[in-house]
Amino acid sequence: MSITSSGSSQIIRTTDPLNSEPPLVELVRDVITPVEWFYVRTHGTIPAIDEGRFVLEVDGAVETPLRLTMRDVRAKFEKSTVTAALQCAGNRRTEMIAIAPVPGEVEWGSQAIGNATWSGARLRDILHAANPKPEGRHVAFLGADEIEKSGHIIGFGASIEIEKATAIETLLAYEMNGLPLDAIHGFPLRSIVPGFIGARSVKWLTKITVQAAESTNFYQAKSYKVFPPDVRADTADWTSEPAIEEVALNAVICKPGDGATLAAGPTTIAGYAIGSGGVPVERVEVSMDDGATWTDAELLGIREMWRWNLWEARVDLAVGDREIVARAKDEHGNEQPSDGSKLWNFKGYNFNARHKIRVSVS
Ligand SMILES: Nc1nc2c(c(=O)[nH]1)N[C@H]1C(S)=C(S)[C@@H](COP(=O)(O)O)O[C@H]1N2
Numbered sequence: 392m393s394i395t396s397s398g399s400s401q402i403i404r405t406t407d408p409l410n411s412e413p414p415l416v417e418l419v420r421d422v423i424t425p426v427e428w429f430y431v432r433t434h435g436t437i438p439a440i441d442e443g444r445f446v447l448e449v450d451g452a453v454e455t456p457l458r459l460t461m462r463d464v465r466a467k468f469e470k471s472t473v474t475a476a477l478q479c480a481g482n483r484r485t486e487m488i489a490i491a492p493v494p495g496e497v498e499w500g501s502q503a504i505g506n507a508t509w510s511g512a513r514l515r516d517i518l519h520a521a522n523p524k525p526e527g528r529h530v531a532f533l534g535a536d537e538i539e540k541s542g543h544i545i546g547f548g549a550s551i552e553i554e555k556a557t558a559i560e561t562l563l564a565y566e567m568n569g570l571p572l573d574a575i576h577g578f579p580l581r582s583i584v585p586g587f588i589g590a591r592s593v594k595w596l597t598k599i600t601v602q603a604a605e606s607t608n609f610y611q612a613k614s615y616k617v618f619p620p621d622v623r624a625d626t627a628d629w630t631s632e633p634a635i636e637e638v639a640l641n642a643v644i645c646k647p648g649d650g651a652t653l654a655a656g657p658t659t660i661a662g663y664a665i666g667s668g669g670v671p672v673e674r675v676e677v678s679m680d681d682g683a684t685w686t687d688a689e690l691l692g693i694r695e696m697w698r699w700n701l702w703e704a705r706v707d708l709a710v711g712d713r714e715i716v717a718r719a720k721d722e723h724g725n726e727q728p729s730d731g732s733k734l735w736n737f738k739g740y741n742f743n744a745r746h747k748i749r750v751s752v753s
């Protein structure tokens with residue numbers, strides 16, 4: 392099924408709402424993920440917003456509530472650009488499901504992630520214009536989409552703390568890779584919160600509320616939290632765990648694909664790696680002997696906060712069935728966990744165990 396004007400096809404995980412991710416191999420062609428290959432995560436409708444009538448409301452604990460048109464957002468605030476990876480907290484859920492079922496969630500592969508350049512106004516400049524009151528500790532976002540939740544229609548919401556909201560990297564973006572946002576990626580305006588799970592980058596952003604407490608929106612309060620493995624949906628106390636903010640350190644093998652048949656001899660293993668909390672990845676290694684020996688991968692592109700790195704490792708494949716595993720280390724020495732079973736949680740979030748694929752070499 393084709394979902395973009397260029398006719399490319401993503402792998403559709405669900406059609407209503409639309410959730411899709413690209414073939415894994417598309418992610419390693421370019422450090423900037425083209426819009427046509429950028430995963431799409433929606434929870435409800437895809438609003439068709441008339442930019443000319445669009446108004447962004449800024450209210451709550453502010454001295455000066457604002458009503459901004461898109462013309463205001465573009466003209467009154469300096470345009471800023473950040474290159475940042477966006478990753479769904481459910482990325483790699485299929486591997487978690489292989490450990491134990493994760494009922495009722497989208498079965499994402501390892502490609503619910505992309506790296507784009509985002510341009511727009513800095514959220515801090517807009518907040519500065521609204522002049523938050525001292526009690527304004529959280530900044531809540533609300534999307535214009537309509538999502539059915541237990542018989543009610545709600546919008547997708549999230550909140551971030553004032554420190555992240557006023558950090559230089561946090562944007563209200565109207566462009567993705569130099570072009571106006573696509574309808575499916577949040578046209579005309581979305582928040583971009585680099586380093587945080589995709590759920591905090593709210594699409595079709597229509598309202599910003601500065602407030603004393605975290606957002607009570609379903610997607611901040613009753614979703615996107617990691618519980619210990621023994622907790623299930625019916626036993627979860629949603630107030631007991633914090634909302635996920637930062638994505639986890641991760642590395643994924645994109646090429647060859649899992650289950651591929653390859654010719655013996657030299658071959659290139661390629662993938663992506665992303666740091667947690669903006670800490671750049673320092674090293675990616677691959678092993679073909681269950682971790683006894685490791686080969687360094689070359690990190691491609693510049694090392695900078697918020698963006699991912701693509702990587703390539705040259706290895707020599709011997710005949711037989713092989714397992715290839717990748718692991719990343721960040722600049723602070725953090726490593727990925729080797730045992731995925733400890734990571735299992737009933738919502739299926741933040742899976743970042745070392746990525747393994749099986750290939751057969753002849
Ligand atoms: N309004 C709105 N914003 C949203 C969502 C949504 O369903 N509605 N999904 C969130 C989630 S969970 C993710 S991972 C990212 C996905 O962004 P993308 O579709 O542009 O890749 O958008 C976030 N923002």
Ligand SMILES: [Mo]
Nearest residue numbers: 479480589590
């Ligand atoms: Mo997500």
